[in-house]
Amino acid sequence: MCLLALAWKTHPRWQLVMAGNRDEFHARPTAALARWPPPDDGVAAGRDLRSGGTWAGIGADGRMAVVTNVRDPLARQTGPSRGALVVDYLRDTAPAARFADGLTARAADFAPFNLLLADRDSCQFLGNHPAGRQALAPGVHGMSNGPLDAPWPKTERLNAALQGWITSGSDDLGPLWAALADETRADDSALPDTGIGLERERWLSAAFIRSPEYGTRASTLIALDADGQGFIHERRFGPDGSCIGETRLAVTAPAAGI
Secondary structure, eight states: OOEEEEEESOSSSOSEEEEEEEEEETTSOEEEEEEOOTTSTTOEEEEETTTSOOSEEEOGGGOEEEEEEOOOTTSOOOSSOTHHHHHHHHHOOSOHHHHHHHHHTTGGGSSSEEEEEEOSSOEEEEEETTEEEEEOOSEEEEESSSSTTOOOHHHHHHHHHHHHHHHHTOOOOHHHHHHHTOOOOOOGGGOOOOSSOHHHHHHTTSSSOOOSSEEEEEEEEEEEOTTSOEEEEEEEEOTTSOEEEEEEEEEOOOOTTO
16 A cells, blocks of 8 residues: 555444555556455455565454555665565464564564554554554554655545545445545645655655556555454556456454354
């Protein structure tokens, strides 16, 4: 992911709601959202066919994970796949807090990342550039290619859209899809300075990025209740920004005793 808003324990029905966009080179091979085959049949996610990882997905028993990179042209960009962080957690059974604690010691081995891990009990943040670790408080949180809850214009707009959707009490996902499709660019005075130059900061300041080579490849909505039930819904886009596919998968918790 390159942009997301997440509501944790603030919606009357859904314990977790996540709305996010994945920006990537269009030439990078990718599999659409699907349930993965055994032994990973508890995982539902898209798949990066180059590294084998994913950017966002759900696992068994209400587990959710999402990762973004951190924009810094001077930082080391080598190391293990950041997408594997999501997959490793979704395959696991350890509580989110314990998994994040165990990952902390080797977080520096990876290129810069922000990682959110959720289960039925907590939502945990772990980042390595800068290093950070915290349990999320109830509320709406935003994350892009900078620190958690950094006041980047596109993050604040998406946060506001998610909060507005919650306040409305509506089940219509249209406002969330519209917010993810927003191509509004920020004023220069509000842009972050991440070391990539003003023109690229302008280009990347929109929630939805349209470009023949690099842009928004997928938008994803995830909603899970306190029992781990809900859905994951993905829309996919081509180089011209048009929708080229859509998948929605229901999430059901296993029956008691099974």
